[in-house]
Amino acid sequence: MTTGEISDTSQTVAAGELRAFIERIERLHEERKTIAEDISEIFSEAKGRGFDTKAMKSCIKLRAMDSTQRQEEESILELYKAALGIV
Amino acid sequence: MTTGEISDTSQTVAAGELRAFIERIERLHEERKTIAEDISEIFSEAKGRGFDTKAMKSCIKLRAMDSTQRQEEESILELYKAALGIV
Amino acid sequence: MTTGEISDTSQTVAAGELRAFIERIERLHEERKTIAEDISEIFSEAKGRGFDTKAMKSCIKLRAMDSTQRQEEESILELYKAALGIV
Amino acid sequence: MTTGEISDTSQTVAAGELRAFIERIERLHEERKTIAEDISEIFSEAKGRGFDTKAMKSCIKLRAMDSTQRQEEESILELYKAALGIV
DNA sequence: GATGCGCTTTAAATGC
DNA sequence: GCATTTAAAGCGCATC
Numbered sequence: 112m113t114t115g116e117i118s119d120t121s122q123t124v125a126a127g128e129l130r131a132f133i134e135r136i137e138r139l140h141e142e143r144k145t146i147a148e149d150i151s152e153i154f155s156e157a158k159g160r161g162f163d164t165k166a167m168k169s170c171i172k173l174r175a176m177d178s179t180q181r182q183e184e185e186s187i188l189e190l191y192k193a194a195l196g197i198v
Numbered sequence: 199m200t201t202g203e204i205s206d207t208s209q210t211v212a213a214g215e216l217r218a219f220i221e222r223i224e225r226l227h228e229e230r231k232t233i234a235e236d237i238s239e240i241f242s243e244a245k246g247r248g249f250d251t252k253a254m255k256s257c258i259k260l261r262a263m264d265s266t267q268r269q270e271e272e273s274i275l276e277l278y279k280a281a282l283g284i285v
Numbered sequence: 286m287t288t289g290e291i292s293d294t295s296q297t298v299a300a301g302e303l304r305a306f307i308e309r310i311e312r313l314h315e316e317r318k319t320i321a322e323d324i325s326e327i328f329s330e331a332k333g334r335g336f337d338t339k340a341m342k343s344c345i346k347l348r349a350m351d352s353t354q355r356q357e358e359e360s361i362l363e364l365y366k367a368a369l370g371i372v
Numbered sequence: 373m374t375t376g377e378i379s380d381t382s383q384t385v386a387a388g389e390l391r392a393f394i395e396r397i398e399r400l401h402e403e404r405k406t407i408a409e410d411i412s413e414i415f416s417e418a419k420g421r422g423f424d425t426k427a428m429k430s431c432i433k434l435r436a437m438d439s440t441q442r443q444e445e446e447s448i449l450e451l452y453k454a455a456l457g458i459v
Numbered sequence: 460g461a462t463g464c465g466c467t468t469t470a471a472a473t474g475c
Numbered sequence: 476g477c478a479t480t481t482a483a484a485g486c487g488c489a490t491c
Contacts, residue, residue: 124224194387213368
């Protein structure tokens with residue numbers, strides 16, 4: 112048995128494991144892509160029903176935010192707006 | 199029936215529809231987030247098994263490119279060469 | 286004179302012109318990149334002085350917006366927030 | 373001296389500093405916008421001269437890639453090949 | 460006027 | 476924890 116053979120064997124095992132990991136991830140990537148497409152479809156549907164998708168996205172973002180952090184950000188923004196004279 | 203009532207009614211209807219759209223999207227966001235976490239877990243697992251996650255990501259990207267993007271880049275390159283008069 | 290020669294000639298002229306256009310654009314790209322870096326530097330400096338860059342960006346965006354459109358967007362957002370019960 | 377006064381003072385100072393930062397950024401935004409318009413003009417001019425602007429943009433992108441990114445992609449490919457045991 | 464595409468910007472993950 | 480790098484979102488344009 113040569114050093115090369117040993118090396119080859121261990122590398123083959125690693126390659127199989129690597130391939131398995133990568134294929135699992137690729138499968139999840141596919142699922143994620145499908146979901147993204149579903150989301151786009153819903154926005155299109157909402158748009159077709161006359162809704163403003165931009166405002167919808169803002170609402171979704173607001174709902175997703177932790178209320179504590181959201182108020183914190185809002186207060187610092189108000190502070191800055193005041194400092195800049197933005198009404 | 200006042201104008202206000204009409205306005206209120208239509209807004210109520212819209213509100214229900216809007217809420218439905220948004221909740222559908224939020225549900226998909228949740229699913230997408232779950233998938234993202236699953237992907238992270240797999241990378242962690244692979245890392246624990248001694249694999250280099252950065253290289254893995256490069257591999258995944260290359261495998262994704264091969265199918266479509268690589269060909270696309272090829273065609274653009276041909277266009278580019280033609281534009282520069284490289285036969 | 287063959288068709289090939291005619292074609293070659295016109296293509297040579299076009300190539301020179303094309304190259305000139307492209308180099309002008311590339312020069313402007315360089316300038317634009319420099320400016321982008323300058324902007325980043327200022328944000329870094331502001332961050333080092335304790336300012337919240339995210340809020341700064343919001344303020345800049347608000348100042349850039351047409352007040353009419355801004356109020357319009359704000360009103361539709363408020364409408365949606367009310368419909369969704371976002372306080 | 374009250375806490376309120378201290379707070380007000382620091383805020384006033386911060387306001388001036390904040391305003392200065394933001395105005396510097398806005399000035400750079402203006403410059404950047406001017407450049408963007410210059411670029412658009414060149415594309416319009418090229419279009420008027422019969423060139424295909426989409427292909428031009430592809431060319432510019434490719435030329436920008438050649439210097440660094442292309443080599444980077446090459447090196448990633450080598451890494452990829454090594455990971456798969458392709459000698 | 461709507462829709463797809465590309466770029467810019469923004470949020471997030473990762474490594475130092 | 477910060478700073479870089481990478482994915483995602485938002486935006487504008489250019490087209491049909």
